[in-house]
Amino acid sequence: xxxxxxxxxxxDHNEYIKQLVQVKNPYLDTMExxxxxxxxxGTKTHNLPEMFGDIKFVCVxxxxxxxxxxxxxxxxxxxxxxxxxxVSDICExxxxxxxxxxxxxxSMSHGMGVPSISIMLHELIKLLHHAQCRDVVLFRLGTxxxxxLAPGTVVVTDKAVDYSFLAQFEQVVLGKVVTxxxxxxxxxxxxxxxxxxxxxNFPTVIGNTLCTHxxxxxxxxxxxxxxxxxxxxxxxxxRKAYEAGVRNIxxxxxxxxxxxxxxxxxxxxxxxxxxxxxEGDQITSSHDVLVEYQQRPQVLVSHFIxxxxxxxx
Ligand SMILES: O=P(O)(O)O[C@H]1O[C@H](CO)[C@@H](O)[C@H]1O
Ligand SMILES: O=c1cc[nH]c(=O)[nH]1
Numbered sequence: 001x002x003x004x005x006x007x008x009x010x011x012d013h014n015e016y017i018k019q020l021v022q023v024k025n026p027y028l029d030t031m032e033x034x035x036x037x038x039x040x041x042g043t044k045t046h047n048l049p050e051m052f053g054d055i056k057f058v059c060v061x062x063x064x065x066x067x068x069x070x071x072x073x074x075x076x077x078x079x080x081x082x083x084x085x086x087v088s089d090i091c092e093x094x095x096x097x098x099x100x101x102x103x104x105x106x107s108m109s110h111g112m113g114v115p116s117i118s119i120m121l122h123e124l125i126k127l128l129h130h131a132q133c134r135d136v137v138l139f140r141l142g143t144x145x146x147x148x149l150a151p152g153t154v155v156v157t158d159k160a161v162d163y164s165f166l167a168q169f170e171q172v173v174l175g176k177v178v179t180x181x182x183x184x185x186x187x188x189x190x191x192x193x194x195x196x197x198x199x200x201n202f203p204t205v206i207g208n209t210l211c212t213h214x215x216x217x218x219x220x221x222x223x224x225x226x227x228x229x230x231x232x233x234x235x236x237x238x239r240k241a242y243e244a245g246v247r248n249i250x251x252x253x254x255x256x257x258x259x260x261x262x263x264x265x266x267x268x269x270x271x272x273x274x275x276x277x278x279e280g281d282q283i284t285s286s287h288d289v290l291v292e293y294q295q296r297p298q299v300l301v302s303h304f305i306x307x308x309x310x311x312x313x
Contacts, residue, residue: 020132020133021125021128022129022263023125023263038096038120039099051101053133054104055101055133056105057139057305057308058108058136059140060109060120060124061110062110064098068098071107072084073295073302074102074305077306078105078305087102105305108124112251112252113252114213114252117252121260122259136266138256138265138266139297140270141297142269142270142271142272142297143293145248145249145274145276146248146277149247149273151285152292152296153204154273154296155204155205156192156205156206156207157189157209158206158207159182159183160182160254160257160269161208162182162254169182169211169255169257181261184267184269188267189206191304195304195307199299199303208245209248212250219249221281222234223281223282250271253269
């Protein structure tokens, strides 16, 4: 089946992002009410502009504990009034995702994999649209497997690429493959790299991110319940990935990049490498080391936010 290329932003991208958050669905305007089912929020039951209209930064990541920790961390960093320990989960009526709002920052979990983050992004983008938010920047703060990188290195994604190292995301719609561009905002990526150089001992690179639909065979691991290839096959694929500019592997960047781009949202993917996949598959670092690694994307994005708000020292 020939893919349909839907790179709809083109040269208008920069103009577009100055506007309100755009949804690309004419049917939404005809609906009397929009229920954001997985967030337990809705346009009739909640005053979304009042609750969320001042949001400027949205940070998402797989784990609910990590995103609660980020909400508490940014609360301290922005010196918000009140106790950071008391941040409350806006989506507590559902256990699908968690959501914390700290001043202009929204921190949300998205679960693991493309289907989970894609559902969350549909509802998040509609939420930002209904709330009439403007000039919002989105960040995915994640973990990943490094490709030729020392563990602990932070990768700011240039392009999110698929299994054949193309910067595209394929979505099946009504039985047809719709292909969307996964290019991310270059300016935000460069600003993040600049921020990393202002932090002490903060190894950071810009590179392509391979987005897969599985953690084991899908990422060329030899330690899953199934393995249909050899060690040499794995190394050859990783070498090809490296040559194509891939520096890390994770599981959500492509749909995140594609959906944000189509809706005119500036976005960046910032993931720490937990291991070097040329060296192995199992994640063997201690709990404390892994916790510290996971904080690195949070520290970098917090520095970016503080600089944008004129609060960095
Ligand atoms: O650390 P998070 O954000 O969960 O992301 C990475 O970790 C998970 C796999 O362990 C996948 O979701 C992958 O994308
Ligand atoms: O190797 C890894 C580590 C974290 N997340 C992934 O998707 N892959």
